[in-house]
Amino acid sequence: MLSIISPMQQDAIKQLLQDYKEEDVQFTFKEKQGIKMLFEASVENEAVVKKVKELIKTQPWGSVLMVQVTIV
Template sequence: MITINSAMQQDNIKQLLEAINEEDITYKFKEKKGIQLIFDVTGDRDLAVRKAKDAIKATDWGHVLYFNVV
């Protein structure tokens, strides 16, 4: 499980991550708690965190977005 903290672009983050299926890493949105988006992940958790960060930063809106992934 990973948590992404972001006050903005939450719907875009959900769509982006649920579309990823690389290196046996998949994301499935589980729940929202305030600004936290909680995802169940398959595969290596540390790799999933890095891939999520990289995927968000690679978008037009992600490189200016304040967020963190834990």
């Protein structure tokens, strides 16, 4: 399970990951706990954590976000 902590753009992050269908990785939103969102990923490793951060930071709104992505 991936934990993504971001106080802003939560809906945009959720949509971005649910729409992502490349590199044999898929994300399924599970639940929201305050500013934390939990996603199930078809692959869970440090490369996927890095990919999620990269995906968020390459968005027009993502370069200024404070975001934390971890495996839980």
